[in-house]
Amino acid sequence: MSTKQTTPASISLPTYKEGAANPQWCPGCGDFGALSAYTEALRDLTNQELFGKSSWEAYRFAKPLLLPDGYCQKTFLGVAPHTIVTDGGIGCMGQFPQYVNTYAVKMPHGRLLPFAAGLGAMRPDLMIFGVGGDGDGFAIGAGHIANFPAWTINITYLIANNRVYGLTKGQTAPGSVRGTATKGTPYGSPRHQQNFIDIAIANGWTFVARIAVCGKTKDDFDTKKQAVEILKQAIVHPGPSIVIDETECPTYNKEITPEYLREHVVPIDALGPHNPADQNAASRLARVEIKEKKENIILTGVYYHAERESFHQYLGITEPLLFKRRNREEAKKLLNKFA
Ligand SMILES: Cc1ncc(C[n+]2csc(CCOP(=O)(O)OP(=O)(O)O)c2C)c(N)n1
Ligand code: SF4
Numbered sequence: 001m002s003t004k005q006t007t008p009a010s011i012s013l014p015t016y017k018e019g020a021a022n023p024q025w026c027p028g029c030g031d032f033g034a035l036s037a038y039t040e041a042l043r044d045l046t047n048q049e050l051f052g053k054s055s056w057e058a059y060r061f062a063k064p065l066l067l068p069d070g071y072c073q074k075t076f077l078g079v080a081p082h083t084i085v086t087d088g089g090i091g092c093m094g095q096f097p098q099y100v101n102t103y104a105v106k107m108p109h110g111r112l113l114p115f116a117a118g119l120g121a122m123r124p125d126l127m128i129f130g131v132g133g134d135g136d137g138f139a140i141g142a143g144h145i146a147n148f149p150a151w152t153i154n155i156t157y158l159i160a161n162n163r164v165y166g167l168t169k170g171q172t173a174p175g176s177v178r179g180t181a182t183k184g185t186p187y188g189s190p191r192h193q194q195n196f197i198d199i200a201i202a203n204g205w206t207f208v209a210r211i212a213v214c215g216k217t218k219d220d221f222d223t224k225k226q227a228v229e230i231l232k233q234a235i236v237h238p239g240p241s242i243v244i245d246e247t248e249c250p251t252y253n254k255e256i257t258p259e260y261l262r263e264h265v266v267p268i269d270a271l272g273p274h275n276p277a278d279q280n281a282a283s284r285l286a287r288v289e290i291k292e293k294k295e296n297i298i299l300t301g302v303y304y305h306a307e308r309e310s311f312h313q314y315l316g317i318t319e320p321l322l323f324k325r326r327n328r329e330e331a332k333k334l335l336n337k338f339a
């Protein structure tokens, strides 16, 4: 993160790129679209007015403003470069935190959620944004996808589903469709594609959505605009949010091109009304699309959205734990409880 001080007025889109490294992704990599949607979402939230104050001011006055309701409302604790932690895994998408001007961490493969759990528990005033690939999330990290949401800690997790292990040169990944031929599976992989949305709903993620940043579809539907809106909703959602980004790896996955995505993306609303609060309806919707064959559709939009008592609400915690100063005696007493 840049150490240069910024004034509230100067926080804009360039601020989120200031001092960040130049992306090392291949030309045409879908991760560029995800990065751009993320920074635009941050820009919009940064400039949002709340409680009659800009979010920057709200950050500074967060404590008095938010005490009555607790810290479950991550939204407006202030979205600004110094209040955001972008938490990456390993893989091409895992490089993402280096390319944005926020605090950044890079965890071992599949382990961004344990870090988020610890940080989110202690610092609910921060906005935590996890980023990784389909392999990182649903292969080596799958145990955390299952366990993390049970803690009802407030984060947003963006997973790039390019359907390959991009960084390690294109092996099949949890997002790969059955029959995918790679160097490691020259006759086509017999493994079925995992249904990420269904897994997320079943495991208790309380905001579950899919995006695809691929321009305008044949029906003139703007996928980037939808992606930015969904990321904003996911960030604002007071609980574990997961967003699957259907994207391309032009280097190792020649089948999923932007044209392919534009042809197959259909917004959920186009199928008729959907109530995201209805978990059964959301699970049914998650099974509408079977992407084993090319002619099937890729639904984008919010599948599921529910409120659930948070970790901090349950424990009655109304201020970030690290802000609370304890003297030595108090700390000793607390530790002795675990002896
Ligand atoms: C413990 C461990 N096992 C294996 C690896 C090798 N490895 C690095 S990235 C990667 C796969 C990344 O695929 P994905 O998460 O889909 O990200 P992408 O590169 O496609 O964005 C693997 C297997 C590793 N870094 N650490
Ligand atoms: S290998 Fe694929 S996922 Fe990785 S940077 Fe290149 S295009 Fe992107």
Ligand SMILES: [Mg+2]
Binding pocket: 091, 133, 134, 135, 160, 161, 162, 163, 164, 165, 166, 173
């Ligand atoms: Mg991948």
